[in-house]
Amino acid sequence: MFNPVAKRPGRGEGGPVGRVGYETGTATDEGEPGLERLAREAGAVAGESRCCLNIPQNSLTIAALLPGNEATDSAIQGVREAMRSTEESAALASHQYFVDCYFSEEKYPEESKVQPPTVVIAIIARNTAHSLPRSKGQLHLNESVKATALPPSSSSCVPPPPPPRRRLSVFSLAATDHNADNSTAMLKEWLTVMQKYYHYVEWRPMEQPISYAGELGPKHWTNTRYEHVMKLKQAALNFARKRWADYILYADTDNILTNPETLNLMIAENKSVIAPMLDSQGAYSNYWCGITPQGYYRRTAEYFPTRRRHRLGCFPVPMVHSTMLLDLRKEGMKKLAFYPPHEEYSWPYDDIIVFAFSCRAAEIQMYLCNKERYGYLNVPAKPLQTLEDDRLNFVHVHLESMIDGPPMHPSRFVHMFPKQRDLMGFDEIFLINLRRRTDRRDRMLFSLNELEVDVKVVDAIDGNALNSSEIKILGVDLLPGYYDPFSGRTLTKGEVGCFLSHYFIWKEMVDVQMDKALIFEDDVRFQANFKRRVLRLMEEVEQVDLDWDIIYFGRKQVNPGKEGDVEKVYNLVHADYSYWTLSYAISLQGAQKLLNAEPLSKMLPVDEFLPIMYDKHPNEDYKSHFPNRNLQAFSASPLLVQPCHYAGDAQWVSDTETSTLWDDDNVRTDWRGSHKTLKGSAPAPEMLSSAYRDEL
Known part of the structure; x- marks a missing residue:
C-alpha cells in the first residue's frame, strides 16, 4: 500500500x-x-x-x-x-497527487579519471658520463604517462620539455661511488633541476674512493661491487614499498628507452616482473632464454628468433636484467629481494643471477616483451677495457639507433661539451647528398658529429632532373655496348647523376691539389670503432709508404676469395671486382688518373668504372675503351661501412636504380633483377647465363 x-x-x-x-x-x-x-x-x-x-x-x-x-x-x-x-x-486535474518520474534529459556528471600509477625509478650509475645525458633525456618521455602531453620523438635535435608534475617518485641511487669520470656532477646537475617535477628524490652520492679494491679497471665487476649494487637495488625496493608505490622501474644509465610509450606498454602487460627487450651490438640483449641448474647461461633455440623478432610477444624467461619493471601490487612481490641472497642460494655471486634466483624461489615468473622497439643498451665492457672503450661502444649503439629511428635526445638539464671534430688526417671529407633527401643528410651529419668527424656536404647532381640538352652540354655519352650485367637495361639518369657527383669531387681535388680526401655517400652505416680503425689503417699505410690511389671503406665484394692481403698493413687487401661506392679514400694521383680517362664521353655506372680502371672488371669489351688501367686499388678488410638498407627492405630507397633510362624518360627502371642492391656477396656477371638473367 x-x-x-x-x-x-x-x-x-x-x-x-x-x-x-x-x-x-x-x-x-x-x-x-x-x-x-x-x-x-x-x-x-x-x-x-x-x-x-x-x-x-x-x-x-x-x-x-x-x-x-x-x-x-x-x-x-x-x-x-x-x-x-x-x-x-x-x-482529475484537482487531485494533489502525482507519480514520481525521472527523465533521460537530466544531466549527470561523468566519473573522474583514474590517477596515473605511482612509479619509483631507481637510477644507479657508475662511470657512465658518456651515456647519462641521453639516458636522462629519454627518461623524460617515459615519465609522462599518457595523461601528459609530451611531443613524440622526432629527428629534431631539440630535446623535449620536462614532464609536468604528477604522482611519480624518483629514487636516485646514483652510484657515484667509485666514479673516475664526471658521473657525479652530471647526475647532481640533472637532479637539481628535475627534483621539482617529482614528489620525492633521494640522492646518495659517494665521492671517494674512485675504485674498488682488486679491480682491474673501471668497468671490472668485483664481488664487492656486485654486493654494493645489490644493496642499492634493495634500498630502492624498500623505498618503493615504504611509500606504497605501484611500480618500481630499474633502468641502468647506459640503457636508453627511445620508445616514449615503454613504461605504459610494460604496465599494460600486467606482469609481476617484465622487461622490454633492448637492442645492442650483435646478439647481446637484456635477457636469458635458458639457465643451467648451476645458474649459468644456457644456449636455447628460442634466443635468436626472439632477439631478431622473428617471434613477437611477451614470453616467460628465466632472466631479465638492466631494465625491468616490478609490479609491487602483486601479492607474491613481498617475497622478492635483491639482498641478501636467498638462504639456499649457491649460484654465482652476480646481482642479476641473485635476483633471478629470488624470483624462482618466490615462484614469480619473469617476462620479456619484444612486440616493439623499446630502446638500446650498451654491451658490457670487459674488465681490462677503459672508459674510452666503453664510450666508443656507446657511440656505436647511438649510431645504430638512428638507422631506423630518431637520435637519442640528450637532457637539456645536463651540460654537454661540444664535439671536437677533425678531418682524420685527410685534406677534406666529402658527403654526397641529394638536397631532397634531407632525412639522409640529417642522419649522416648527426652520425659524423657523434664520431667527431668534420665533413663538407656536396649537393649531388640529381640525374632525374637532367634533361637531354643538359646531358649533352656536359659531354655525357653512353659507353658503347653497355648494359647492366644482371637486368640487361642500359644506363639510368640516376646513375648519370651519381657518376657526375663523384666526378666533380675528383675534379675539385685536382683543381686545388688536395693530397688525399675521403668520400661518403649518404646511405652509410658505420661499423664499430669506425674512426679509431680509420686512423690506425691510414697510419699504417703511411708507415709502409704504400703507393695507393683508392682505398675502399665500403663496397660489395664479388670475389672475396681472390683478394690477397697487403704486406705489413693489417686489415687491408688488394681490391678485386666489386659494386658500390659507399665510401672510399682517394689520393691526388688517383683522382688525376680517373680524370685522364675522360669517362664522361663513355659513361657507365661509377662502381663499374672504378674496377675497369684497376683492371679487375670481368668484361673485356668495356676495358678496351680505357687503355690506361693502372689505378692502385685496395680495400679495408673487414669493411668499415655498410649500406643502411638493402633492396627489399621497407626503408630502402635508390635514386640510381629507381629512375628512367638516360636517354628515354618514358622507360622506368627499378631494382628488380639486379644483384647489386641485394644483401650479401653477388656472383660475378660472367657466371650468370643469359637464360638465368632473363628469369631475373
Whole structure:
C-alpha cells in the first residue's frame, strides 16, 4: 500500500517532474488499497502532467515499484490506459497527487579519471658520463604517462620539455661511488633541476674512493661491487614499498628507452616482473632464454628468433636484467629481494643471477616483451677495457639507433661539451647528398658529429632532373655496348647523376691539389670503432709508404676469395671486382688518373668504372675503351661501412636504380633483377647465363 506524501507542483514550475516519494501502509484513509487507487487516479495525474509540465506520453515510469506484483502490473496498465484518455485528465486535474518520474534529459556528471600509477625509478650509475645525458633525456618521455602531453620523438635535435608534475617518485641511487669520470656532477646537475617535477628524490652520492679494491679497471665487476649494487637495488625496493608505490622501474644509465610509450606498454602487460627487450651490438640483449641448474647461461633455440623478432610477444624467461619493471601490487612481490641472497642460494655471486634466483624461489615468473622497439643498451665492457672503450661502444649503439629511428635526445638539464671534430688526417671529407633527401643528410651529419668527424656536404647532381640538352652540354655519352650485367637495361639518369657527383669531387681535388680526401655517400652505416680503425689503417699505410690511389671503406665484394692481403698493413687487401661506392679514400694521383680517362664521353655506372680502371672488371669489351688501367686499388678488410638498407627492405630507397633510362624518360627502371642492391656477396656477371638473367 502507498500513501502519497508529496505535493504536485503547480503549472509552470520547472525542474524534473515529480520527485515524489511514497510511503507504504496498510490502507488509505478511505480503506481503498493504495495501488488500486493509484491506478484509478494516475490517468488524470498523467494527463495533467502532460499539459502542465510537458511530460512525454511514454516517459512515465513506475515499473520498478514492485516487480512481479499483480497489483503493480494492474496499476501500470491503468496508467497506460489513463494516459490515452484526454477526457479523464480534465476530471482529475484537482487531485494533489502525482507519480514520481525521472527523465533521460537530466544531466549527470561523468566519473573522474583514474590517477596515473605511482612509479619509483631507481637510477644507479657508475662511470657512465658518456651515456647519462641521453639516458636522462629519454627518461623524460617515459615519465609522462599518457595523461601528459609530451611531443613524440622526432629527428629534431631539440630535446623535449620536462614532464609536468604528477604522482611519480624518483629514487636516485646514483652510484657515484667509485666514479673516475664526471658521473657525479652530471647526475647532481640533472637532479637539481628535475627534483621539482617529482614528489620525492633521494640522492646518495659517494665521492671517494674512485675504485674498488682488486679491480682491474673501471668497468671490472668485483664481488664487492656486485654486493654494493645489490644493496642499492634493495634500498630502492624498500623505498618503493615504504611509500606504497605501484611500480618500481630499474633502468641502468647506459640503457636508453627511445620508445616514449615503454613504461605504459610494460604496465599494460600486467606482469609481476617484465622487461622490454633492448637492442645492442650483435646478439647481446637484456635477457636469458635458458639457465643451467648451476645458474649459468644456457644456449636455447628460442634466443635468436626472439632477439631478431622473428617471434613477437611477451614470453616467460628465466632472466631479465638492466631494465625491468616490478609490479609491487602483486601479492607474491613481498617475497622478492635483491639482498641478501636467498638462504639456499649457491649460484654465482652476480646481482642479476641473485635476483633471478629470488624470483624462482618466490615462484614469480619473469617476462620479456619484444612486440616493439623499446630502446638500446650498451654491451658490457670487459674488465681490462677503459672508459674510452666503453664510450666508443656507446657511440656505436647511438649510431645504430638512428638507422631506423630518431637520435637519442640528450637532457637539456645536463651540460654537454661540444664535439671536437677533425678531418682524420685527410685534406677534406666529402658527403654526397641529394638536397631532397634531407632525412639522409640529417642522419649522416648527426652520425659524423657523434664520431667527431668534420665533413663538407656536396649537393649531388640529381640525374632525374637532367634533361637531354643538359646531358649533352656536359659531354655525357653512353659507353658503347653497355648494359647492366644482371637486368640487361642500359644506363639510368640516376646513375648519370651519381657518376657526375663523384666526378666533380675528383675534379675539385685536382683543381686545388688536395693530397688525399675521403668520400661518403649518404646511405652509410658505420661499423664499430669506425674512426679509431680509420686512423690506425691510414697510419699504417703511411708507415709502409704504400703507393695507393683508392682505398675502399665500403663496397660489395664479388670475389672475396681472390683478394690477397697487403704486406705489413693489417686489415687491408688488394681490391678485386666489386659494386658500390659507399665510401672510399682517394689520393691526388688517383683522382688525376680517373680524370685522364675522360669517362664522361663513355659513361657507365661509377662502381663499374672504378674496377675497369684497376683492371679487375670481368668484361673485356668495356676495358678496351680505357687503355690506361693502372689505378692502385685496395680495400679495408673487414669493411668499415655498410649500406643502411638493402633492396627489399621497407626503408630502402635508390635514386640510381629507381629512375628512367638516360636517354628515354618514358622507360622506368627499378631494382628488380639486379644483384647489386641485394644483401650479401653477388656472383660475378660472367657466371650468370643469359637464360638465368632473363628469369631475373
